[in-house]
Amino acid sequence: MGEVRAKRMPRAERERQMLDAAVRVFGERGYRAASMDDIADLAGVSKPLVYLYLNSKEELFSACIQRESAALIAAVREGAMGGGAADRQLWDGLRAFFTHTARNPYGWAVLHSHARTGGEAFVAEVMAMREEIVAFVTGLIVEAAREAHGDPALPGREVAGLAQALVGAAESLAGWANTDASVTAKEAAATLMNFAWAGLGNLMEGRRWSPPPGA
Amino acid sequence: MGEVRAKRMPRAERERQMLDAAVRVFGERGYRAASMDDIADLAGVSKPLVYLYLNSKEELFSACIQRESAALIAAVREGAMGGGAADRQLWDGLRAFFTHTARNPYGWAVLHSHARTGGEAFVAEVMAMREEIVAFVTGLIVEAAREAHGDPALPGREVAGLAQALVGAAESLAGWANTDASVTAKEAAATLMNFAWAGLGNLMEGRRWSPPPGA
Numbered sequence: 227m228g229e230v231r232a233k234r235m236p237r238a239e240r241e242r243q244m245l246d247a248a249v250r251v252f253g254e255r256g257y258r259a260a261s262m263d264d265i266a267d268l269a270g271v272s273k274p275l276v277y278l279y280l281n282s283k284e285e286l287f288s289a290c291i292q293r294e295s296a297a298l299i300a301a302v303r304e305g306a307m308g309g310g311a312a313d314r315q316l317w318d319g320l321r322a323f324f325t326h327t328a329r330n331p332y333g334w335a336v337l338h339s340h341a342r343t344g345g346e347a348f349v350a351e352v353m354a355m356r357e358e359i360v361a362f363v364t365g366l367i368v369e370a371a372r373e374a375h376g377d378p379a380l381p382g383r384e385v386a387g388l389a390q391a392l393v394g395a396a397e398s399l400a401g402w403a404n405t406d407a408s409v410t411a412k413e414a415a416a417t418l419m420n421f422a423w424a425g426l427g428n429l430m431e432g433r434r435w436s437p438p439p440g441a
Numbered sequence: 442m443g444e445v446r447a448k449r450m451p452r453a454e455r456e457r458q459m460l461d462a463a464v465r466v467f468g469e470r471g472y473r474a475a476s477m478d479d480i481a482d483l484a485g486v487s488k489p490l491v492y493l494y495l496n497s498k499e500e501l502f503s504a505c506i507q508r509e510s511a512a513l514i515a516a517v518r519e520g521a522m523g524g525g526a527a528d529r530q531l532w533d534g535l536r537a538f539f540t541h542t543a544r545n546p547y548g549w550a551v552l553h554s555h556a557r558t559g560g561e562a563f564v565a566e567v568m569a570m571r572e573e574i575v576a577f578v579t580g581l582i583v584e585a586a587r588e589a590h591g592d593p594a595l596p597g598r599e600v601a602g603l604a605q606a607l608v609g610a611a612e613s614l615a616g617w618a619n620t621d622a623s624v625t626a627k628e629a630a631a632t633l634m635n636f637a638w639a640g641l642g643n644l645m646e647g648r649r650w651s652p653p654p655g656a
Binding site for chain 1: 638650
């Protein structure tokens with residue numbers, strides 16, 4: 227009966243299982259050390275079936291990058307979708323980011339570490355995803371600056387730099403949080419929110435950023 | 442005459458020339474695409490001489506990572522050595538960092554991008570360098586918090602996170618500045634200083650961080 231059910235599993239579902247297994251194996255071991263045997267074993271299918279569905283180790287790794295990129299971007303967009311004041315949107319987006327990377331540590335390791343060790347070919351794919359996140363964050367900062375009474379407004383060039391700083395800080399903290407099990411997603415988000423919003427100058431004097439009620 | 446002078450060049454000087462050439466070729470093309478022929482050509486020596494001095498492509502790449510790591514750490518330490526108020530020290534350290542990465546774009550590319558594409562073996566070397574910088578920045582933040590009248594003081598755990606955020610932001614901005622020739626080291630440092638010290642909350646309202654006179 228088990229076999230019959232297994233055979234009847236829809237292709238999309240079977241492929242999802244293979245990708246889940248691949249993300250885990252690639253995330254744990256890196257691109258080169260990961261073997262198709264291990265991935266097939268973990269997915270509970272034969273190696274030829276993995277090749278039939280995903281063609282090659284390169285294409286399988288690329289499919290992992292695509293899926294994990296799309297999931298991360300969707301999570302951040304959805305998190306920051308609630309609107310509200312600029313700091314509230316940033317807080318929501320950061321919590322969504324760190325919650326996602328904490329729940330998907332292998333996916334994050336594939337995107338942030340192993341895509342590069344896989345070689346130059348995969349770097350371009352991850353960089354495209356990163357550019358999309360930087361553009362999204364840039365949009366949030368521009369909108370926030372427009373809402374505020376800042377005069378003069380932040381020049382576009384500086385906003386681009388601030389977005390790069392924020393994304394780089396988030397990447398670094400996600401790596402830190404994922405290597406120390408005692409750091410929660412909310413703590414990582416709060417650390418970055420205080421850094422990015424209040425700034426070190428305020429933190430040194432004990433002036434912290436506080437989440438809005440209910441956030 | 443030229444040949445005689447070339448033969449008399451001390452070993453250390455000759456090795457430095459080979460490493461200069463290697464950093465440039467690895468930095469431009471990445472670890473795998475770089476060839477020992479190109480490195481020997483650029484250094485103006487024979488390929489066997491490169492092997493005689495540096496043994497293998499792996500060891501040559503590793504020597505590049507070691508040298509560029511040490512130079513970057515030395516530049517940041519020296520930059521932040523002047524003392525003064527916490528923001529002044531941070532400003533000095535950031536300017537030293539961005540000045541160094543702008544002047545050594547190939548060295549920075551080797552450390553930040555290509556060490557990873559070279560494979561897992563080189564990642565550990567770069568991570569050790571990064572840990573040293575994070576520890577140094579952590580020390581600066583702890584000292585600054587102690588000097589300030591913050592009550593309660595910043596907990597050590599949060600300081601570790603803030604240092605990770607600052608280092609990640611600096612890495613990201615260095616990549617941005619090095620891909621856009623119009624971004625100067627001072628501009629990148631000022632963008633990060635405003636982000637890290639004043640914070641987005643202040644920037645939105647037009648309250649900027651200003652360098653101390655003469656900085």
